[in-house]
Amino acid sequence: MNIHMHNITTPSQIAWNYLRRNQDYQxxxxxxxADQLIDAKPNLFSLTDQTHEDFAARKWxxxxxxxxxxxxxxxxxxxxxxxxxxxxxYTATIRSNTQPFIQKLRKAKADVNGLQLLNGQLCLNIASKxxxxxxxxxxxxxxxxxxxxxxxxxxxxxxxxxxxxxxTLLDISNGKAKKMSTLSAQAW
Numbered sequence: 001m002n003i004h005m006h007n008i009t010t011p012s013q014i015a016w017n018y019l020r021r022n023q024d025y026q027x028x029x030x031x032x033x034a035d036q037l038i039d040a041k042p043n044l045f046s047l048t049d050q051t052h053e054d055f056a057a058r059k060w061x062x063x064x065x066x067x068x069x070x071x072x073x074x075x076x077x078x079x080x081x082x083x084x085x086x087x088x089x090y091t092a093t094i095r096s097n098t099q100p101f102i103q104k105l106r107k108a109k110a111d112v113n114g115l116q117l118l119n120g121q122l123c124l125n126i127a128s129k130x131x132x133x134x135x136x137x138x139x140x141x142x143x144x145x146x147x148x149x150x151x152x153x154x155x156x157x158x159x160x161x162x163x164x165x166x167x168t169l170l171d172i173s174n175g176k177a178k179k180m181s182t183l184s185a186q187a188w
Contacts, residue, residue, distance in 0.1 A: 010132045012073055012081070019060060020068035028056070029065040044102055044143065045112040045124070052118070063123065064115055073125050073132060075115045085166065086152040087135045089143060101149045114143075126169060133169045 019025055054064035058077060066074030078084050089101075105112055105126065115123040120139025125132065135149070151166055 010127070010130070012076065012083075012127075012132045015061075015076075016066075016073055019074075020066070025060055026068045028060075029068060031065065031067040031069060044145070045114050047114040047116055050115055050117045063117065072111070072113060073127055075123055075125060076134070078136070081134060083132065084134045084136055085169070087137055087149045088152060089137070089141055089147045089149055091148070099148075100146050102143065102145055102147065131169075135169075 048064065050064045054062075057063065057065045061077050061080045063075040063077055066072070099107075102112075108128070111125075111127045113125050115125075117123060122137040122141045122143070124135045124137070124143075126135065127133075137143075
């Protein structure tokens with residue numbers, strides 16, 4: 001197996017590189033067909049629908065089958081993906097200097113792709129060359145050009161781990177490779 005490690009820096013990228021080369025996965029995923037895109041707005045992000053057939057992808061640790069012929073990261077199941085944050089959209093006040101979510105990611109040249117789950121939740125993979133994270137939004141969430149987000153940190157959560165994940169997302173959205181000295185979890 002020939003893997004070019006100079007392009008692979010995150011655990012998610014390493015895992016996907018091995019899984020996508022697995023012959024059993026390649027055969028089972030059935031990706032001789034094209035992706036099932038439900039919304040391909042180039043100015044936002046690609047959005048794929050989860051199907052009932054995708055439930056079988058759970059045995060591979062995935063929420064949906066991913067095309068093994070593409071480098072694009074798959075949607076790992078929350079049971080094995082520790083870098084998942086819960087978020088929601090909100091309307092920023094006019095006086096707020098908060099930059100909208102999509103604009104900030106575009107400016108940072110982050111890779112973003114979405115999966116609309118059958119239960120209505122929206123899952124976004126967000127990746128840079130050195131970091132990757134995932135956001136889960138409640139059912140019915142619509143993200144547009146002006147959407148801003150806030151993170152939901154439940155009581156009893158591992159706050160240092162959650163804070164580190166938020167910092168990673170902020171680093172990606174700011175185009176930075178190192179940790180920021182201050183953190184605002186309220187808005188992006």
